[in-house]
Amino acid sequence: MNAKRASDSQKQRPEVGRILADFCAELKFESMSAAAVEAAKRGIADTLSVALAAKAEEVAGVMGGFFAEEPGKARVWNTALRTTARNAALANGAMAHAHDFDDGNYAMVGHPSAPVLPAILALADELAASGADIIAAYAAGVEMEGRLGIAVTYEHNGRGWHTTSSLGTFGAAAAAGNLLGLDGKLMLEAFGIAASLASGLRQNFGYMTKPLHAGFAAQNGVLAAKLAKAGMRSSPNAIEGHEGFFDLFTDPEKLNADEAIRDLGLSLELIRNNPKLYPTCSLVHPALDLVTEGIASGEIVADDLEVINVGVSYHALNLMRYNDPKDALQARFSIPYCIAAALAHGDVTLGSFSDQSVAGNEIRGRMGKVNAYVHPDLSTKEQFEKVYTKGAAFTEIEAVHKSGKIHLKRQSVAVGNHQYPAPPERLRRKFETCAALSVGKPKARDLWNMLMKLETVQWSEVDSLLDE
Structure with missing residues (x-):
């Protein structure tokens, strides 16, 4: 039957x-x-x-x-x-x-x-x-x-x-x-x-x-x-x-x-x-937005933090499973490390994920301030799937300061999401920063300009800019 x-x-x-x-x-x-x-x-x-x-x-x-x-x-x-x-x-x-x-x-x-x-x-x-x-x-x-x-x-x-x-x-x-x-x-x-x-x-x-x-x-x-x-x-x-x-x-x-x-x-x-604005698993990106924006506005004072609680879905904590990352590959899947990197530098960039950065104390020394946990509203597969399909899965941060100040905020989608698009200039800067690591700054700018008119050229014209 x-x-x-x-x-x-x-x-x-x-x-x-x-x-x-x-x-x-x-x-x-x-x-x-x-x-x-x-x-x-x-x-x-x-x-x-x-x-x-x-x-x-x-x-x-x-x-x-x-x-x-x-x-x-x-x-x-x-x-x-x-x-x-x-x-x-x-x-x-x-x-x-x-x-x-x-x-x-x-x-x-x-x-x-x-x-x-x-x-x-x-x-x-x-x-x-x-x-x-x-x-x-x-x-x-x-x-x-x-x-x-x-x-x-x-x-x-x-x-x-x-x-x-x-x-x-x-x-x-x-x-x-x-x-x-x-x-x-x-x-x-x-x-x-x-x-x-x-x-x-x-x-x-x-x-x-x-x-x-x-x-x-x-x-x-x-x-x-x-x-x-x-x-x-x-x-x-x-x-x-x-x-x-x-x-x-x-x-x-x-x-x-x-x-x-x-x-x-x-x-x-x-x-x-x-498109991504941080070189990490995307499940931590709403939290990184909240932390970097909080630091920029003064609502979060990294050196005054007692603890920063980061409430995420069961899915996020399942994928971002490395609480004590051993290298840069694992650090990209570590909520404590990513948040600590933002606290240390006010941003999370490619430079945050060298093996030297992971082993050093500048970021690792702040990981103990980060408490990543499964939010009770997102603790099961059924709860998460229901809100994910609506684009409503969220991250909640609670930054508790030694001074007694508490900064509590929640966000569902990261900047760069099609519902919350990144400024075009920020995407161009990302492109030029990344491409320059291989072809240098002048060629990176030329490459961007060529790709923005891609429909009018042959690929061979673009490919020539990739020559070392």
């Missing part, structure tokens, strides 16, 4: 894979609104810049050495290497996620651009792609990630999957397939292949393999699209069919398949991407 009910339920599901495959294959630059094009250019610029900022990171060094003997046409960022498209997608995807400074997306519950853009640009040279082609492919990739995220709901993430990898694999396949010119039938083949490549475990958060997840997604998306174009076939129901992606990666009873294809094309998902 249970098997029959499951079978009946699957028969009632819409053909999500086919519908999204057709949409992603047919999405063209000319069909995009001006707002979507601008959002795409900002997302592309932001992602490239944070990847360039990873030049000195250990993950970049590993990638550069790993592919030195596999030549090809695709650039490995931050190096003089050219390698195969798949290798470049892996290396560049890992670098794009190395600092956890890449953008997020609520529907996806993950990082949309780090898997998608490296997949696109790994193919851009061999395809002589235009900027307009890249914008359309980027839009297709992010749409696929967001729409699948809507379908599998928070339940998918809540089971421990790293959506940047699991959903990012589909996004990268959609983006690569769009750039390769796959039609809807071949795009569906690519999705079926991608379904068997999707993975990514949250247990690896705080280790080098966490950013590698974005690289795996980018690499596997390129592989899936290229295999489909070469003639590899897959189940047309790999996403919604029996024992397919939906059945295995979420709770079928919570599946939201109809909503995933509702109003497709009316408003592209990339408009709801959220």
